[in-house]
Amino acid sequence: MLKKTLACILTSVMLLACAGETSSAAESVVTILGGSSGGLWAIIAEGVGEAMRRSFPRYRVTTEPGKDGPNQVLVGRGDVEFCLASDVLTLKALKGDAPFDVRNRKSEKLRLVAVVNPTAAVQIYMDARTGLTSLKELGERKYPLRINVNRSGTVNDLVSRRVLEAYGVSYEDIEAWGGVVHKGPAPEAVDLWDAGQMDAIVEASQFPLSRFYDLGMKHDLVMLPIDADKAEEINRDMGTFSMIIPAGTYSFQKEDCPTVSTRLLLVTSADQPDRIVTDMLTAMLENVEYLRSVHANLRGLSAESMAGYAGIPMHPAAERFFRRHAISKN
Known part of the structure; x- marks a missing residue:
């Protein structure tokens, strides 16, 4: 009887451990959508992903090809964690203006994480x-x-x-x-x-x-x-x-x-956990010199430039992050 009881306890512990590992693994997966393979956005997305890997090895970060427009839709419905996107199309996605004026394409949950390229x-x-x-x-x-x-x-x-x-x-x-x-x-x-x-x-x-x-x-x-x-x-x-x-x-x-x-933006969903957004911004600032070397378009990247746009709602965790660094949105 004792052996059966111990076996049941051990089985339960193992199941809980496996569940915990699965949950932890799910939380550690981060996908960033860029642009066409080999293009500017793909290079920048990989640079941002590498910054995350360097600062937080616990994340399994992948970058995938994407496109301005579909990127916003996929992030808005929670299929991926982050994407690169233009300010113009992100505003249209938030409002449901063309080409986002069709069923299931309006993305009211899109939130700004950072301005990646201000010009x-x-x-x-x-x-x-x-x-x-x-x-x-x-x-x-x-x-x-x-x-x-x-x-x-x-x-x-x-x-x-x-x-x-x-x-x-x-x-x-x-x-x-x-x-x-x-x-x-x-x-x-x-x-x-x-x-x-x-x-x-x-x-x-x-x-x-x-x-x-x-x-x-x-x-x-x-x-x-x-x-x-x-x-x-x-x-x-x-x-x-x-x-x-x-x-x-x-x-x-x-x-x-x-x-x-x-402007080129890094965008996420309003439902994205605060910790992941905070870690992303922390990684970008900790590795800002590396990011500046990734492409000439990022040479001017700084905490100030990252916070430099108030036209799109910012994720609450990003708001708090920039406030802690005494940086206000322009």
């Missing part, structure tokens, strides 16, 4: 041979422009459309005038430019971009500005912000160029 300036490169020196002229002349706006549904595409609309021009107008709205990645568009099949490229990114620096060495380019009143309109609608690309950033850019910019 992704909208840069409008134009072939000087078009004679266009402003976006206003595009509509006035009804120019048959061949323009690349990046892949459909990307933040680049959405911002490009909105910038043109601020000047009374739609994609459909351009095509009706005999132009082409090309939706492909920037490297593909540069190849088309070299082949004489592209007049303009819109790219939201850090600057200077080497591919456009090189393009300017081979072709006569101009960079078109976004007027202040139009920028304010765009910012109100999309959550972007105004900034200046300084004169001389590119060899063909002789004057300061006013534009708007997006």
Whole structure:
């Protein structure tokens, strides 16, 4: 009888231990969605993941390919812990605006953890041979422009459309005038430019971009500005912000160029446990020098820049973390 009792006790203890191990293992899994494999977002996501591994070995951190838009949906419904995302599409996901205006895509639980890259300036490169020196002229002349706006549904595409609309021009107008709205990645568009099949490229990114620096060495380019009143309109609608690309950033850019910019964010769900969010931010600050070395876009990363956006609700644990470090949101 005693042997049976002891056996039952041991079995119960083992089951409890296994349950505890399973629970602990589940809590230690962290997945971070980035962007396309080998791209900028994938590199940054892996850098953030490595920071977490270095500071907290107990976590099993994986990074996976992702895409702006689907990333927000997956995090919002709790399928993964973190993702990289643009501020523009994250705001749209929170509000349920297109392309999140379909069933089960609105993501009201999205919460900001940190700003990863505070600058992704909208840069409008134009072939000087078009004679266009402003976006206003595009509509006035009804120019048959061949323009690349990046892949459909990307933040680049959405911002490009909105910038043109601020000047009374739609994609459909351009095509009706005999132009082409090309939706492909920037490297593909540069190849088309070299082949004489592209007049303009819109790219939201850090600057200077080497591919456009090189393009300017081979072709006569101009960079078109976004007027202040139009920028304010765009910012109100999309959550972007105004900034200046300084004169001389590119060899063909002789004057300061006013534009708007997006931000790259690290996002989670409101349901994410506080401890995981706090550990993530702790890891990023403890390894900030490493993160700055991961990519040139992270060279300016700091506690202040990470907290520098109030346009999206912040996770409560992140709020407390930055308060403890005496850093306020801008």
